[in-house]
Amino acid sequence: MKGKVTCPKCSYTFVMETDQKSGEIETECPRCGGEFIVKVGETKPNDIEWEEYGGPRDAILPIPKELSNRPILAGIFLAISGIMGMITNVAYHLSPQSSIPSIFPYIPSSYHIIWLALSLAFSVVAIVGGYSALRKFSVRIALFGGIAGILALGFLVVGPIFGILSIILLEQSKGEFGNSLHGREF
Structure with a gap:
């Protein structure tokens, strides 16, 4: 000794x-x-x-594994999906006779304002989900934002594709968020 x-x-x-x-x-x-x-x-x-000899031993902490960029990419996709949903819906409702195809041509004209409010709400929820994914706060909020990004129908086809891609990326990177093992801070 x-x-x-x-x-x-x-x-x-x-x-x-x-x-x-x-x-x-x-x-x-x-x-x-x-x-x-x-x-x-x-x-x-x-x-x-x-x-x-050697003094007291320090606490041995686990080495964190390399984290991926999937949540950041999913957050960017959700933000783009939400912004595209806002642009599409506002542009259509400001000029209904434009070359933008109607989202649902069979909606009566009295319900257009309700559809605009609902679709803008989906766009805002998609942006909030994108922020949650960028900051890695809560995977549930980010997944809910992905579903809202699909329903916001930004540019009719592109927005839902970004919403689906973000949900896939978020499912693959669930372990990197705040309540998981690798998301915790010591």
Whole structure:
């Protein structure tokens, strides 16, 4: 067993080996040649005490695994899907006679405002889900945002594709969010 000892005469610290786990050891300082007794185990205030070589051990923390960029990419897809949903719906409702195809041509004109509000709400939820995915807060909010991104119908085809891609990416990277093993901070 190794231990650090400090000479009481010259204050020289050196490493010493012994087989004893407790008791008194008579030793000699390699620098000044002074002889003194080292007590291993319990000591009194004036005794020269034995200090374990290497000091106390630090806590061993697990090494985090490499995290992927999937949640960030899913967050970007959700934000794009939400913004495209807003642009598509506002552009259609501002000029209904434009070349933008109607989302549901059989909706009566009295329900167009309700459809606009509902689709804008889906777009906002998709953007909030994108923010949650970018910050890795909650996978549930991000997945709900992915579903809302599909229902926002941004540019009619492109927005739902981005919503589906974001849901796939979020399902693959569930372990990287705040409540999972790799999302926790020590």
